[in-house]
Amino acid sequence: MSDLSQLPSVDQLLLQPTVASHLDEFDRVHVTTTVREVLDELRTAVREGTVKAQRDTLTAEATNRLLARLDRHGSGSLRAVINATGIILHTGLGRAPLAPEAKQALQEAAEDYCNLELDLSTGGRGRRLDHVDQALRRLTGAEATAVVNNNAAAVLLLLHTLAAGREVVISRGQLVEIGGSFRMPDIIAASGARIREVGTTNRTHLRDYEEAIDADTALLLVVHPSNYRVAGFTTEPDASALIELGRRAGVPVAFDLGGGTLRGLEQWDLPHEPIVTNSLRAGYDVVTFSGDKILGGPQSGILAGRAELIERMTASPMMRALRCDKLTLAALSATLNLYRLEPRALQQALPTLRMMTESTEIVRARAEALLAQLAPATQEKLGALVTPTTSQAGSGALPVEELDSFGLACGEGHAQELARRLRLDDQQAVVGRIAQERLVLDLRTVRD
Numbered sequence: 359m360s361d362l363s364q365l366p367s368v369d370q371l372l373l374q375p376t377v378a379s380h381l382d383e384f385d386r387v388h389v390t391t392t393v394r395e396v397l398d399e400l401r402t403a404v405r406e407g408t409v410k411a412q413r414d415t416l417t418a419e420a421t422n423r424l425l426a427r428l429d430r431h432g433s434g435s436l437r438a439v440i441n442a443t444g445i446i447l448h449t450g451l452g453r454a455p456l457a458p459e460a461k462q463a464l465q466e467a468a469e470d471y472c473n474l475e476l477d478l479s480t481g482g483r484g485r486r487l488d489h490v491d492q493a494l495r496r497l498t499g500a501e502a503t504a505v506v507n508n509n510a511a512a513v514l515l516l517l518h519t520l521a522a523g524r525e526v527v528i529s530r531g532q533l534v535e536i537g538g539s540f541r542m543p544d545i546i547a548a549s550g551a552r553i554r555e556v557g558t559t560n561r562t563h564l565r566d567y568e569e570a571i572d573a574d575t576a577l578l579l580v581v582h583p584s585n586y587r588v589a590g591f592t593t594e595p596d597a598s599a600l601i602e603l604g605r606r607a608g609v610p611v612a613f614d615l616g617g618g619t620l621r622g623l624e625q626w627d628l629p630h631e632p633i634v635t636n637s638l639r640a641g642y643d644v645v646t647f648s649g650d651k652i653l654g655g656p657q658s659g660i661l662a663g664r665a666e667l668i669e670r671m672t673a674s675p676m677m678r679a680l681r682c683d684k685l686t687l688a689a690l691s692a693t694l695n696l697y698r699l700e701p702r703a704l705q706q707a708l709p710t711l712r713m714m715t716e717s718t719e720i721v722r723a724r725a726e727a728l729l730a731q732l733a734p735a736t737q738e739k740l741g742a743l744v745t746p747t748t749s750q751a752g753s754g755a756l757p758v759e760e761l762d763s764f765g766l767a768c769g770e771g772h773a774q775e776l777a778r779r780l781r782l783d784d785q786q787a788v789v790g791r792i793a794q795e796r797l798v799l800d801l802r803t804v805r806d
Contacts, residue, residue, distance in 0.1 A: 361411040362404055366420055368393050374421050380428055389428065396423045442790040444749035444763055444800030446713045451789065453650045453657065453752075455709045460655065460692040467688035474684045487672065489687050493694040497620050498634045498645075500662035504672050505649070505690065506680040510540055512646040512659030513614050515680055517549035519671045520610060521576035525554040529562040529594065532581035542581060551576065557594075564595035564603065571607045578604050578611045580642075582632060601641040610643040610667060618647020618660070625701050626715045629759050634662060643667055652751070654708040655693035656686045713802055714751060714761065722764040725801040729766055740768040740776070747793070749802040765790075765800040773797040 371377055371393050381389060400420055403409040409419060439451055447453045456464070466472075477484040487504060494503040506512050517526060526546055533555065535541045546553050554575070556566035567578060578600065597613075604611035619631050631652065637645045644667055649658030661668060671677060682690075696707045705711050725744045732742060749763040769776035777797050780788040790799040 364411045364413045364416055366417045392427050396420050440788045441803040442788055442799035444802055445752035446803055447651055447752035454654045457707055460689040463688040463692035464685050467684045472684055490691050497697055498662045499638050501665035502668035504661045504668050505682050506659045507682055508657055509648040509659035511680040512661050514545055514549050515671050515676055517551045518676050519674045522550035524576035525574045526551045526577045526579050527554045527570045528579045529557045530555045531559045561593040564599050575609050578609055581614045582616050597640050612644040613637050613642040615647040617651040619652045620697055649690055654710040656689040658686055658690055718762045721802050725764040725766055741770050742768040747798055747800055749800055763800050763802040765798045767796045767798050769797040
């Protein structure tokens with residue numbers, strides 16, 4: 359039987375000199391609660407036999423855990439991470455890293471008051487979306503725009519405003535599941551609209567939409583396959599034909615781009631993705647897309663399109679629940695301003711675009727430099743070597759595209775343990791990926 363009597367009491371731990379000194383810094387209730395949590399953990403460890411049931415050992419272990427816990431609570435659980443996964447837009451790691459200009463704008467908005475909803479010229483009430491609307495209209499060619507907290511929210515607002523209580527016609531092959539297990543059918547249901555599926559998984563014709571439209575039809579919705587591709591025996595109606603069908607029927611046609619890009623990616627030798635401007639020029643009434651994917655900004659969802667429809671959405675009570683705060687708008691505004699730059703300058707200004715287009719020679723040089731920083735004995739112990747690998751855009755952007763890259767491979771035979779140690783490093787958390795029983799640190803997503 360385990361000897362739990364050897365565990366120190368709460369009071370005994372609070373009297374430890376290194377613990378007592380923290381009572382001047384932290385609230386006593388907070389420290390006492392943390393002590394009880396640590397003792398509960400050690401009680402379990404003693405029962406399981408993973409910690410020796412000796413008073414001195416348990417007291418020292420409890421003190422060390424308590425101090426570490428107090429320090430960690432002080433800094434919070436959200437911490438900077440080196441992304442060595444090779445996934446540029448990694449949802450688990452916060453997607454797009456911001457440009458320096460966006461970080462500066464965010465910091466200024468956070469530290470000071472700002473004219474979020476104040477018109478400085480008149481002293482009257484302003485409109486928070488005005489801080490990004492002009493730039494978005496200029497970049498997309500839209501009559502009007504709106505911004506909410508992510509693209510799922512943008513689609514939800516679109517559907518709730520234009521189609522609640524009525525039918526949304528959508529191809530069966532576009533009823534996608536996006537990140538975090540959010541499915542398009544669930545979003546449509548949550549909006550209060552009803553799904554009218556047409557076509558099949560791989561083939562949907564214009565006549566399928568024509569036959570589905572009736573007096574209850576509120577919207578034709580097209581969803582771009584941003585996180586998958588269907589290849590082979592496939593058919594979908596031409597965009598211009600579908601838009602013309604909507605015009606004849608008096609039904610708006612919306613396009614959920616998912617990722618969305620404001621510039622043609624081909625100029626940087628990347629695969630084609632639909633450009634927001636071209637989609638609106640084609641005649642879509644509303645286009646929705648993300649601000650924190652290829653665009654390179656903070657988490658946000660953007661709606662662009664006909665003024666009449668956008669104004670209905672911004673007037674909806676749901677808009678208040680989904681609206682962005684001053685930090686998001688500040689970072690997004692600064693990011694949008696970078697799109698005034700010519701292509702080469704923009705490529706360097708946006709971290710996301712720079713990582714996607716950086717040459718393999720530069721990435722390899724970075725990997726070799728990292729290897730050179732390791733002592734020869736450490737290189738040998740880890741079996742570390744520079745190796746070719748492949749990176750990905752991530753977060754549904756360019757889903758079938760792999761980017762040639764280089765990384766540091768190490769830890770063969772104990773890759774999982776090495777990966778865990780790097781993730782939990784007190785100084786700097788590092789996240790890599792396991793491939794062929796080795797830990798690979800992909801240098802495409804590691805900045806100098």
